[in-house]
Structures are given as structure tokens and as C-alpha cells.
Amino acid sequence: MTSGVFAATHDMARLAEPHVNTVCVPAPFIKHREPDLSYVLGTAQTISRRLRQGQPVILESTTFPRATVKVLKPILSES
Numbered sequence: 001m002t003s004g005v006f007a008a009t010h011d012m013a014r015l016a017e018p019h020v021n022t023v024c025v026p027a028p029f030i031k032h033r034e035p036d037l038s039y040v041l042g043t044a045q046t047i048s049r050r051l052r053q054g055q056p057v058i059l060e061s062t063t064f065p066r067a068t069v070k071v072l073k074p075i076l077s078e079s
Contacts, residue, residue: 015050022058023047023072035063037071044072048079 007018015021025043027035040061051057057076059068 012046012050015047016052016055018055020056020058021047021051022060024060027061027063027067029062035061035067037063037067040067040071041075044075048076051076051079 023040023043025039027037027040030036040059040063047057057068057072059072061067063071
């Protein structure tokens with residue numbers, strides 16, 4: 001879209017621009033129907049270097065309940 005309301009990108013240099021970032025990455029199931037969080041973890045580590053303090057991040061993935069708080073938040077809080 002060109003209206004300035006929504007823009008999808010993989011350009012990590014632009015992460016400080018929006019008011020909110022939404023992370024949409026796969027979390028395919030592995031053994032015992034547990035999600036493979038490697039994409040979530042990798043993305044969290046990458047974006048943590050570019051976010052502004054207090055900038056909301058939404059995780060849209062097939063992870064377990066509360067994955068945002070248990071997995072994403074600790075990584076993003078370190079930056």
C-alpha cells in the first residue's frame with residue numbers, strides 16, 4: 001500500500017520508522033508437536049538492534065501461548 005498506513009518489508013534498516021512492528025515468521029512443528037522457534041529467535045535478535053525504546057512488537061506466528069512474553073520479550077528487552 002502507498003497510503004502510509006501499512007507497509008510490509010524485510011529491510012531491517014526501516015524498523016525504527018513505524019509506530020508498531022509486526023513479526024510474521026513461521027514456527028513449523030518438530031518432534032512431539034513442539035514449534036521450531038529458530039525463525040522467531042533469529043528475527044528477535046535481528047530486530048532488537050534497530051527498535052526504539054517502547055516501540056511495540058506483535059508476534060504473528062504458530063507458536064505456543066505466551067511465546068511473545070516468554071521468548072520475544074527477554075531478547076528485545078536486552079537492547
